[in-house]
Amino acid sequence: MSLPRSQAADTAPSETVIDCQIDKIHYGDFLAVRDSKIPIEQKKITGFIGPSGCGKSTVLRCLNRMNDLIQTFRFEGQVHYHGQDIYAKDVDPVVVRRYIGMVFQQPNPFSMSIYENVAFGLKLNKFKGDMDKKVEKALKRAFLWDEVKDKLKASGLSLSGGQQQRLCIARAIASEPEVLLMDEPCSALDPIATRQIEELMLELKNRYTVAIVTHNMQQAMRVADNTAFFSVDISQGGRTGYLVEMGSTEQVFENPQQTLTKEYISGEFS
Numbered sequence: 001m002s003l004p005r006s007q008a009a010d011t012a013p014s015e016t017v018i019d020c021q022i023d024k025i026h027y028g029d030f031l032a033v034r035d036s037k038i039p040i041e042q043k044k045i046t047g048f049i050g051p052s053g054c055g056k057s058t059v060l061r062c063l064n065r066m067n068d069l070i071q072t073f074r075f076e077g078q079v080h081y082h083g084q085d086i087y088a089k090d091v092d093p094v095v096v097r098r099y100i101g102m103v104f105q106q107p108n109p110f111s112m113s114i115y116e117n118v119a120f121g122l123k124l125n126k127f128k129g130d131m132d133k134k135v136e137k138a139l140k141r142a143f144l145w146d147e148v149k150d151k152l153k154a155s156g157l158s159l160s161g162g163q164q165q166r167l168c169i170a171r172a173i174a175s176e177p178e179v180l181l182m183d184e185p186c187s188a189l190d191p192i193a194t195r196q197i198e199e200l201m202l203e204l205k206n207r208y209t210v211a212i213v214t215h216n217m218q219q220a221m222r223v224a225d226n227t228a229f230f231s232v233d234i235s236q237g238g239r240t241g242y243l244v245e246m247g248s249t250e251q252v253f254e255n256p257q258q259t260l261t262k263e264y265i266s267g268e269f270s
């Protein structure tokens with residue numbers, strides 16, 4: 001089974017690559033997210049913002065079925081990747097994650113060499129071509145090659161936090177996904193490493209479609225083309241996240257349509 005992928009050269013830049021319609025997401029009996037429609041546009045960075053617990057990470061992880069690994073997780077809705085529902089019965093989540101890769105909050109290189117970290121997914125996918133070339137290309141695209149080219153056999157864990165996160169990005173892009181999901185990729189990093197990752201994201205969007213969860217609104221403003229603002233509904237006695245509004249980052253920050261968005265943004269900036 002394979003999933004369709006964009007022919008980048010002959011598609012318009014604003015094509016929707018992932019169209020996510022969430023009706024309900026439960027963890028056990030807990031309704032975590034409801035009624036949210038989130039289109040992810042090709043070769044753009046989409047930022048997810050909102051208060052703690054509003055479901056940003058849950059929604060992001062839905063986009064490549066990463067939540068399937070949680071036993072209590074239940075999804076009602078559809079996530080269409082180029083029109084194909086990735087939650088359909090015959091779709092293998094492992095294949096989904098080959099097209100839609102993920103980078104986590106804590107840099108999590110494997111306890112193996114820098115080279116092996118990048119080659120890991122390729123070996124898993126039984127890549128038969130020139131591995132050295134692939135590893136070099138991924139490390140170059142992750143802006144890490146110059147810093148590690150003379151120590152590829154050193155442990156990935158010997159790198160600094162920022163370098164480890166760039167290594168994880170290299171690992172994620174080595175198998176050429178189309179979409180990269182990033183769950184607060186800078187939250188464990190200092191300001192300099194954060195800035196490097198932000199610059200890298202801006203470069204990556206020339207080749208990849210990116211969605212990022214961030215707590216940092218300035219970061220969303222710096223990197224995101226589109227922004228989705230989520231909030232928490234406590235009206236029924238629960239704490240259920242939902243999408244309040246989504247649009248271009250400029251529109252959401254400068255001309256929000258919803259009072260909740262206005263209040264959240266002005267609260268953060270005043």
Ligand SMILES: Nc1ncnc2c1ncn2[C@@H]1O[C@H](COP(=O)(O)OP(=O)(O)OP(=O)(O)O)[C@@H](O)[C@H]1O
Pocket residue numbers: 027030032050051052053054055056057058059070072215239241
């Ligand atoms: N594995 C899980 N089991 C049970 N509940 C969970 C699980 N993961 C998340 N939740 C709950 O789902 C809701 C949404 O969590 P999520 O982590 O997606 O929110 P978030 O907006 O990313 O939060 P934060 O900004 O604090 O990281 C929260 O109430 C959280 O407690």
